[in-house]
Amino acid sequence: MGLENIIAEALPEVLTTRLDSLINWARKSSLWPATFGLACCAIEMMNATSSRNDLARFGSEVFRASPRQADVMIVSGRVSRKMAPVLRRIYDQMPEPKWVISMGACATSGGVFDNYAIVQGVDKIVPVDVYIPGCPPRPEMLIHAVMMLQDKVMKESSRDRRDVPEAEARTAIGPGTLPVTDGSTVRQQSTESRPYSIASRHERRRSS
Amino acid sequence: MSTGANNENIVPEPVTTSAQEPTPSQVVTALQREHNEWIGEVVTAHGEVTVTVPREHIADLCHALKSGAGAQFNFLADLCGVDRGVEEEPRFEVNYHLFSTTRHHRLRLKVLVNENDAHVPTVTGVWRTANWHERETFDLLGIIFDGHPDLRRILLPDDWQGHALRKDFPLRGYEPYSLK
Numbered sequence: 001m002g003l004e005n006i007i008a009e010a011l012p013e014v015l016t017t018r019l020d021s022l023i024n025w026a027r028k029s030s031l032w033p034a035t036f037g038l039a040c041c042a043i044e045m046m047n048a049t050s051s052r053n054d055l056a057r058f059g060s061e062v063f064r065a066s067p068r069q070a071d072v073m074i075v076s077g078r079v080s081r082k083m084a085p086v087l088r089r090i091y092d093q094m095p096e097p098k099w100v101i102s103m104g105a106c107a108t109s110g111g112v113f114d115n116y117a118i119v120q121g122v123d124k125i126v127p128v129d130v131y132i133p134g135c136p137p138r139p140e141m142l143i144h145a146v147m148m149l150q151d152k153v154m155k156e157s158s159r160d161r162r163d164v165p166e167a168e169a170r171t172a173i174g175p176g177t178l179p180v181t182d183g184s185t186v187r188q189q190s191t192e193s194r195p196y197s198i199a200s201r202h203e204r205r206r207s208s
Numbered sequence: 209m210s211t212g213a214n215n216e217n218i219v220p221e222p223v224t225t226s227a228q229e230p231t232p233s234q235v236v237t238a239l240q241r242e243h244n245e246w247i248g249e250v251v252t253a254h255g256e257v258t259v260t261v262p263r264e265h266i267a268d269l270c271h272a273l274k275s276g277a278g279a280q281f282n283f284l285a286d287l288c289g290v291d292r293g294v295e296e297e298p299r300f301e302v303n304y305h306l307f308s309t310t311r312h313h314r315l316r317l318k319v320l321v322n323e324n325d326a327h328v329p330t331v332t333g334v335w336r337t338a339n340w341h342e343r344e345t346f347d348l349l350g351i352i353f354d355g356h357p358d359l360r361r362i363l364l365p366d367d368w369q370g371h372a373l374r375k376d377f378p379l380r381g382y383e384p385y386s387l388k
Binding site: 081 | 363364365372377378379380381384385386
């Protein structure tokens with residue numbers, strides 16, 4: 001007798017739940033990252049998928065070579081100014097829903113590279129959901145970030161996420177706000193229901 | 209031995225002290241006798257020869273150094289620019305590091321350039337590898353290489369303002385970068 005039989009016996013035939021809970025549960029259980037490494041943090045990112053750390057335990061091991069198939073962009077390393085438009089383009093090519101993890105000190109704030117060539121934090125290019133400190137962060141920290149992101153996904157509403165054409169996404173108010181389909185409501189939408197204003201567990205702990 | 213690498217074709221390192229093969233300083237002296245206007249100051253220090261060259265003769269001199277029978281500098285090891293300081297006059301210099309793969313000797317050429325007339329003739333016609341080196345020097349220091357086939361930026365973004373390795377360029381750039 002398999003697991004499904006045990007569950008079937010223990011539960012009633014019909015369950016009621018919120019649609020968001022079901023969708024979010026499905027989304028958080030298979031967060032596929034884009035194959036996208038920028039610097040030494042990418043080595044730790046690769047290690048996180050190795051047998052020792054095994055990111056697959058949390059459903060996030062399938063690194064997709066195409067941004068069209070990816071859900072999460074892990075910005076692993078310093079972003080040079082020349083790379084910034086490329087990074088933004090990859091982000092624009094990812095379909096909704098999509099999330100961004102800023103991995104390491106350089107992606108988060110520029111790190112030691114306080115100079116003209118490096119973007120001082122990838123949140124100036126794309127909206128970031130989870131920041132990881134460290135230089136580089138250990139694979140456990142990346143796994144923790146993925147789990148934090150899963151918590152955050154569970155709190156979202158599917159109405160906050162819509163697919164928009166890439167050209168329209170570029171003309172949106174900017175990183176930090178999600179572009180919407182109707183241009184006239186951009187400002188209103190961005191002030192009223194910002195998906196990125198959902199406080200993560202980490203943020204709530206800091207504010208209390 | 210029938211196994212292992214066949215070492216018969218490896219040419220032994222040329223003996224640079226041979227009497228019939230001139231050293232870099234002898235090459236320079238011979239060129240100076242032939243074209244006195246090509247050679248400026250010659251400095252020999254730590255076994256290295258550095259020649260200051262008037263910029264209008266740099267291409268001719270490089271051609272002679274590459275194809276001349278005595279020199280055979282067939283390899284441009286490096287080409288780089290230097291900003292000697294905002295108040296220095298001349299402000300910039302372009303260094304050419306030459307190497308001969310047959311003679312195993314080296315030579316350094318130096319061209320001094322003023323800021324208000326930062327033009328140097330290209331040596332891409334002599335060594336094709338100078339193409340990217342000159343683009344880098346143009347990109348980072350703003351020295352223009354006349355006659356270069358494709359003088360574009362190579363390291364910095366295409367829409368960059370200024371030249372990043374100039375001493376008066378601020379370390380953090382002129383404004384913080386953001387797509388906002």
